[in-house]
Structure formats: C-alpha cells, structure tokens
Amino acid sequence: MDCGVPFCHWACPIANKQPEWQDALYKGKWRKAYEILSSTCDFPEFTGRICPAPCEKSCVLKLSCDQPVTIRENEVAIVEAAFREGYIQPIIPVRNGKKVAVIGAGPAGLVVANQLNQKGYTVTIFDKDEAPGGLLRFGIPNFKLDKNVIDRRMSILEAEGILFEMGVEVDLNRLPEGFDAYCVCTGTPTARDLPIPGRELKGIYLALDMLAQQNRILEGQTFPKDKLVNAKGKKVLVIGGGDTGSDCIGTSVRQGAVSVLQIEIMPKPPVDHNPATPWPQWPIVFKTTSSHEEGCSRRWCLTSNQFIGKNGKVSGVEVEEVEWAPSPEGGRPVMTPTGKKEVIEVDMVLLAMGFLKPEHPKYAENVFMAGDADTGASLVVRAMAGGRTASAAIDSYLSNK
Template structure:
C-alpha cells in the first residue's frame, strides 16, 4: 500500500452526472469521469483491510486491493492486466454493475466505500486510450470447433476464453448485431454501444467468428450444429418477460419494457425496428410498473422522448435510506433505497401498489386502477399480500411492464437440441455446466434465470473451463 491512511484523510468522491437539463436532451452516457490524478487519489482509499470482502462479494473474484494499488501508483497497464485476469470486460461492468464489491467494502460501514466501480471503468478507459488493450490471438489452433449460441456477456466471455485456448469459436446471434441485452436492453445513456463495438473488434482480431441474423432451429438446425461442432454452448439469456393479467390487459398502449428499450436502442443505432409499431412516450402520461433497473431505464428513456409525466410503481415496500438492519453487512446485499440518474431527472415513485385494472377509450389505455397493499408474514414464514381497500386511479396513456423475466429460452430451441429443462425453462445442467445432451453446455441466464452482467461473465468463464477440459480429454 502506498498510502495506508488515505481512507481516513480522503473522502469518497464520485464523478457524478451531467446536468439534468443537458443529458435529458440526448442519449449519450450520463456519467461524468474524474481526471487521472483524482482517480488515483480515490484508488488510494483502498485500505488493505486484510480480509477483502470486496473480493469475496464479486461474482468474478476481482482482486480489488491489487488493482486499486496499481491505479494509485499510476501503473494503469498493470492495473488493467490484473483486472483482465478475472474479468473479460471491466468496461462493461464498470458502467452497469450494481457493485456488490462496494456494498461489502469495509468502508461501507461508514457509507463511504471505495469507488470501485468507477475506478474499474476509469482504468479500462485509460488502457484503451493509451493503446494498452490489444488483441491476444492464440499461438496455435487445436482443430476443435465450438459453437456459442448467444452473444451477450456470457456468450462473449465463453468465446474469448475458448478462442484464446486455441479452439475455433463461432458465435451465433439471432439479432442484427452482437451484444445481447448489453446492446438491445441497456440504454445508451448507461452504456454507449461504441464500448461494446471496440470489444467486438478485439474478439474479431483474436479470431472469434460471428454469425448474426442467425437463429438456431430456423436458419441453422440443431442437427447441423451438433454435426459440425465439437462442443455447443448455450448462452441465450432470459428472453421471456413476466406478465400480469389485470382486467384490460389487452388494451393498446401496454408494452413490455424490453420492447420499448430495444426499439429505442435500435433507433439510436440506426437499425431497422424489430417491433412493428413505433412505441413513443412523447406527450404522454407514462406508467412504469416495476421498481427495478429495467423500470428505471424506462423512466429515463420516457423522459428523453418527451413524456408529460412519468410514474413508477412497485408492489414491494419502500426500502429504507442508508442502512437496513434486515440486510446486514457484509453478508447480505443491502436492500436500501436506490435512486438512479433517471429518477433524478423527474419521476414520481410509489410503493406498495398492486395493479387491479386497466381502463381505456377506443381500445387505448387511459388509466390504471391500483390498490394499496400490505405484506403480512404467515405461520410458515412466507409473506402474503393483503389488500387494504384503498383504491386509486392513475392516469396512464402508455404503460411499461418491467417485471423481470421467466423462461430464459424458448422451449422450441431446447426441444430442437433435445435438452431437458425445469418448470421455469432453465436449462438443466450438472456441476460442470453440461446439459442432458453430450457436448452441449449452458451458461448465464439460460441456467440461473435473469441476473447480473457480472454473474453472466463469471458463468461464461466457468463454462469455458469445462468445455476446454472436455475438448482436451477428447484428444488424449
């Protein structure tokens, strides 16, 4: 450690966001950056606590104290190299990860953890800017061919890991461009797509092959996939949104959040829209049902499109601000109130509301009927929703359902490959991530359900090791 007392003498400093009146006029990234000297000062706050809970809490096992120290000492190249040993894409996670590492940082006890996420994004940007990140093609090829189905964070991590082992990897993507939900689900104001493109360029230079606009079972049969490749990895994500069925659900103007977000990303990128109609919040009262990150993204996108008013409702209770005794450090991810950059731009947030009915005019939604509810614990310990009888009507010209995902993959794809899956649609795998079909592996959200980008990358890296072991054993 270069400065063992920095955590005492230097306060936490976040880069913050661009001014609201400026950022809501475009879809550029909202987060600002500190200069390199300020970032080095922030990295010096890592206190070398002896038991790095940050390392333990990170799904990737990133070694935070080591690369923080490199940043503090100005050794940016060494810092990013340490990061890349455990994380293929720190430029992604440095932007969109909820940073469980920071939540378990010892300094979080005083609500001033090290700015690990921002530091991660910063060291990667410096490395790209100064040409420190280069393609690393394999020195030789093994002659083994691997098909990766899906090009989200899990699929890209598998592809890079196995390609660097010398296997020839082809990534199949049903959409127009690779990236999965990184490209089509996360708004540009959180993750500029140029950040994805430069990583894709790196993978192509390393020898990874991409086949876009290619759907397994439609453009390429499962039989062809099994015949032409020595291993198949499913990294298809969680694609089916969770729905609700109040009276009036069939009214026009009620959309799944991902249809809305994907279309806006396609418009920003200049791609043809996959949805048949233009979904626009301009001049409308917007109701977002669901209080998570996807709901927040709908809020920010609606505001940028020119919504008159945005209301976001959540069926669960409002979390406390600051600390929550029910989710103690460092064992639990803190269930505390999260206010995103989108919320700061202008949004009414409500909690403990259940949607009973949608009402409309001429077939178009105009309002939602909601009831205030409470949660009571039953004798078996399970929480039960109880209506209070307090009914309210919320004006809503357009509604976005941001309720999470179920059934990670379409059963048709699994049936095409003859795989087993559970009642939730998750692919059934063993501890080596092998499916019920020989040489077919599965990873990411297809196995664990909708989760975090950082968990998807970790899962992809794990599966890559399993696939490599199988391919090596097959040649012995």
C-alpha cells in the same frame, strides 16, 4: 491498502482482485493494474459502467463509515486507460483444431467465446439479433452504456478470430452440425407479463419493446409510425421498481413524456441501512438512479387490478394498496389487499417486472449452458462469471475426450 480483511474480492461474482489492482492504480502502475484486472474480468469496460458493484456494498469503508472506495469508477478508469495507451491489442492464438459453437452473443456467450478462443478453439457465435451484445446492446440504454464501447471490444474479438453469425435463429432442439461442443447462452428472452383484464388494450408494452426499439433507432433504424413505442407527450406508468423500470423512466424522459410514475408492489425499503438485510446479505435499501433524478414520481405497495381503456387504447390503471406481513412459515412475506383502490390516468404503460427462467430440452453431453439461460435472470457480472465456469468445463471436456 489498509483494509484489514478486504471483503470486496469475496463479494465479486468474478473474483476480481480489487485490492491488488487498486494498489497498483494508487502507485501509478496503470499497465500492471490492467493486467491484474483483466486476469479475472474479460470486459471491464462493461462491468465498470453497469455493474451494481457488490464489491462496494462489501467494502470495509462501506461497512465502517458508509463511504466505500469508488471501485467501479476505478475499474472503468483502468480499462479506458488501457485502450487509450494501446495496452489492449488483438492476440491471435495457435489453433488446436477443435470447434465450439456458442448460441447467444450476450455477456455470457461473449465470455465463453473469448475464453475458449484464447485457448485455441475455433469459436463461432450465433445470435438471432443483427449485432452482438445481447441485453448490453438492446436492453441497456445508451445513457448507461454507449454502444461504441461494445463495438470497440467486438472489433478486438473479431480480429482475434472469433466468428460471428448474426441474424441466425438457432433451434435448440437441432443445434448446428460440425462442432465438437456447444454452449447455450440464450438468456431469458420471455418477460414476465401482467395478464389482468384490459391487457389487450393498445399502449401497454413490455419494457424491452421500448428499450430495444429506442437503441435500434439511435443506431439509425426506422420503424413505421404505428409500430413506434414512444412516450412523447404521454403520461407514462412504469410497473416494476427495478433497474429495467429505471431504464424505462430515463428513456421516457428523453422521449418527452409529460409525466412518469413508477409503481412497485413491494414496500418502500429503508434509506441507507436496512436491519433486515445485514451484511453479508445484499442490502435492500432505497435506491435513486440518475433516471429517477431526471424526473419521475414513485409509489410503493400497489398492485394492479385492471387496465381501463377508451376507444381501444389504455387510459387508466386500477390499482389497489396492499399490506405485507411476515409469513408464519418463514420465507416470502404474505401480501394482503386493503380494498383501497384508485384509478391512475395513463396514456402508456410499461411492464418492467423481470423475466421468466426458460425451460430447455435435454441436451447431449457436449452441450453446456451459461448465464441467464442457466440461472434465470441475474446480473451481467454473474452471467460473465457463468461464462468463465462454462468455458472451463468445455475445455476440460474436450481436453479429456
């Protein structure tokens, strides 16, 4: 590799060794590439599909000529070859006699369980949902992450001795008894709402109301007609400009929406390069996903003032243009309403404005935390990194106890 100094490794939350495994891949050494990749990443088949790839944003070729190496695609190619060629087989470790409970079967909890299981701990994962995966399974649409990919890995983890207790709601003030240590990986279950006049109208949903239900429907579950969150034949408004909003767009299009509009309170970012966020900052630039390309309109600098209804159902949203100016004290810019208001006609509103960082009780010394439950909402790859950190801390605690 002729990178000079490769920044991709430095930018990766889980410290993947991209130059090393890509060099092995370039030389046709697929098994070696997988061994290097899996030494730092527990589940490359997840990150290779859904990670926003901070590595590529820091790639030498990205910084020099805006043409980064296709690191994420190479990653998923390696792990798929590993499954296809049989490199990935269950390995049952020798047990050390100690038990650990993991609360939450999302990416952080799965990494904690995997790491500790490999070290010989007997690990039980508890989760309130009917199947493991967390937002990987119930938040991310199938067109981005097919659930067979999750099931394939869960079969490996089960064969290696990890115990799954699904459909179990754990009270964090009264953790299950009989374990030497615990790791709380419950994510950020509370979405940010929009408490403006008219919020009680029918047809206004949190993003996960749609996304989780659609994923369950694709798994064969059924819901009463009055409980369905379906965009068929409707004018849909998505409030929130991030990835969750994009997932709502793609799902609405697949359900047969008449039109989809996405609005964002922040200004439209520059295309390709943003001088306000130079490397090594995360580049805040205009992003077009496959869902956007499938059909939607987008607008920026709009705040929502009130929902308007007809016969108890939402029929419009009053929005107002805003302006942003630098704060005299620094930090977040100052937003100023302009008084330019309009009403957008809608039949359905999807709120995709992020999630609130949860508050936790004071835990005993043998209780650890990882992922979004610890940091607040972030990337799957950062949750996985947190899982590795927490598992190392648990191992150190129990080894020295």
